[in-house]
Amino acid sequence: MHKDNIDTAMLAEAEAWRSRDLAVLWHPCTQMAEHPDTLPLVPIRRGRGVWLEGVDGRHYLDAVSSWWTNLFGHAEPRIAAAIARQAGELEHVIFAGFSHEPGLMLAEKLLALAPPGLARVFYADNGSAAVEVALKMSFHSFLNRGESRRKKFIALSNGYHGETLGALSMGDIPLYRRIYSPLLLQPLFAPSPDAYEAEPGESAEACALRRADELATIFARHEGEICALILEPLVQCAGGMRMYHPAYLHRAREICDAHGVHLIADEIAVGFGRTGTLFACEQAGITPDFLCLSKGLTGGFLPMSAVLTTAAVYEAFLDESRDRAFLHSHSYTGNPLGCAAALASLAIFETEPVLERNRATAARMAELAAPLREHSQVIDVRQTGMILAVEMAPGDRRGLRAYRHALGEGVLLRPLGDVLYWMPPYCIDEAALQHLAKTTLSAIIEAAR
Numbered sequence: 001m002h003k004d005n006i007d008t009a010m011l012a013e014a015e016a017w018r019s020r021d022l023a024v025l026w027h028p029c030t031q032m033a034e035h036p037d038t039l040p041l042v043p044i045r046r047g048r049g050v051w052l053e054g055v056d057g058r059h060y061l062d063a064v065s066s067w068w069t070n071l072f073g074h075a076e077p078r079i080a081a082a083i084a085r086q087a088g089e090l091e092h093v094i095f096a097g098f099s100h101e102p103g104l105m106l107a108e109k110l111l112a113l114a115p116p117g118l119a120r121v122f123y124a125d126n127g128s129a130a131v132e133v134a135l136k137m138s139f140h141s142f143l144n145r146g147e148s149r150r151k152k153f154i155a156l157s158n159g160y161h162g163e164t165l166g167a168l169s170m171g172d173i174p175l176y177r178r179i180y181s182p183l184l185l186q187p188l189f190a191p192s193p194d195a196y197e198a199e200p201g202e203s204a205e206a207c208a209l210r211r212a213d214e215l216a217t218i219f220a221r222h223e224g225e226i227c228a229l230i231l232e233p234l235v236q237c238a239g240g241m242r243m244y245h246p247a248y249l250h251r252a253r254e255i256c257d258a259h260g261v262h263l264i265a266d267e268i269a270v271g272f273g274r275t276g277t278l279f280a281c282e283q284a285g286i287t288p289d290f291l292c293l294s295k296g297l298t299g300g301f302l303p304m305s306a307v308l309t310t311a312a313v314y315e316a317f318l319d320e321s322r323d324r325a326f327l328h329s330h331s332y333t334g335n336p337l338g339c340a341a342a343l344a345s346l347a348i349f350e351t352e353p354v355l356e357r358n359r360a361t362a363a364r365m366a367e368l369a370a371p372l373r374e375h376s377q378v379i380d381v382r383q384t385g386m387i388l389a390v391e392m393a394p395g396d397r398r399g400l401r402a403y404r405h406a407l408g409e410g411v412l413l414r415p416l417g418d419v420l421y422w423m424p425p426y427c428i429d430e431a432a433l434q435h436l437a438k439t440t441l442s443a444i445i446e447a448a449r
């Protein structure tokens with residue numbers, strides 16, 4: 001645990017930083033009018049393990065892995081060193097017509113680790129871009145094969161796939177989507193298999209299978225018109241950490257196969273061990289046609305994403321004609337620093353029993369969260385691996401009150417609406433877990449006032 005070491009000079013520095021920041025910056029996903037009064041802005045000086053250290057000397061436990069990106073702690077020395085080494089050799093090079101060792105090695109490594117049957121890696125530089133790549137590739141591969149009627153996508157209710165217009169189109173969270181809907185593609189939305197929405201007495205598996213039957217009906221109604229089904233395997237994270245049974249994925253794969261439709265698995269948030277397996281798809285024993293990876297790909301160090309796809313998709317683009325090629329690029333495609341960070345992060349999975357250790361940590365999270373169920377304002381506690389969510393009874397700005405209270409206690413808990421969740425770096429220790437559990441309980445009590 002960390003002792004805060006605050007003096008007046010540090011407090012003054014933090015205050016000066018705050019006012020300079022609010023004079024020029026525009027922060028993401030934020031109503032800036034709420035700064036500085038409703039929402040305090042927290043300038044951070046450094047990070048170590050699960051802890052962030054504020055400019056004012058206070059420490060914050062990063063219970064949300066800085067928007068789900070961090071795996072092994074802040075400033076993890078092996079990843080930091082790999083980036084520094086790479087920066088001294090080759091910081092970046094155009095990836096069209098040129099190649100480099102970290103880019104090649106990372107592709108080989110990802111294909112070796114991913115579910116069997118994926119054969120090609122296309123890099124992009126953030127999660128939303130990876131989703132755009134998968135959508136465009138799916139559509140274009142059908143076009144190249146003469147299936148020009150296929151131009152629709154199916155997405156799940158309560159899903160989230162990013163903020164660029166194509167990715168936002170596939171999402172179903174009104175808070176992000178509603179305003180921009182005149183600009184968006186209109187996918188078909190199939191009901192989420194979310195176990196929280198199960199009928200009374202219905203098991204998670206039965207709910208998943210019922211929803212899969214409804215999915216099959218949509219497929220049948222749009223025969224020959226659909227390119228791909230896009231979904232977040234096992235956990236709809238931005239949608240409030242809603243979780244579902246792997247049987248849905250298994251059935252979804254069968255339904256896609258029966259109709260010649262691609263399955264896009266958006267594992268941007270759940271990949272790299274979050275759900276208990278390296279990739280969430282493993283729990284259903286399926287291989288998607290597109291696997292989108294980002295966030296934890298670089299251990300949380302650098303923006304980078306990868307889309308893994310099959311030989312069949314790749315081969316649909318091979319031709320003399322330029323029109324048949326995938327003429328999509330980002331300036332920083334295949335950035336060597338990102339690749340080096342990803343390789344260093346994946347090396348930790350190989351040299352340490354990460355998934356095994358996470359199982360023990362996840363079991364400890366379950367034990368520590370059990371008492372929260374008793375609180376009258378808690379209506380659900382659910383967990384998939386290293387993601388644990390506490391659904392509070394709905395209340396006006398309850399999440400904001402919980403957030404502010406937790407910050408005061410030195411914990412960064414950033415609720416999704418009325419859902420508090422733990423998605424910590426994997427290196428969280430017993431003392432930090434106990435502090436997290438204690439603060440979560442007091443935040444729930446405070447938020448209910």
Ligand SMILES: *Cc1c(COP(=O)(O)O)cnc(C)c1O
Pocket residue numbers: 126127128129131160161162163232237238266267268269294295
């Ligand atoms: C975060 C997220 C994205 C978008 O990634 P960005 O890097 O923020 O663009 C897409 N899909 C899922 C499931 C995510 O959680």
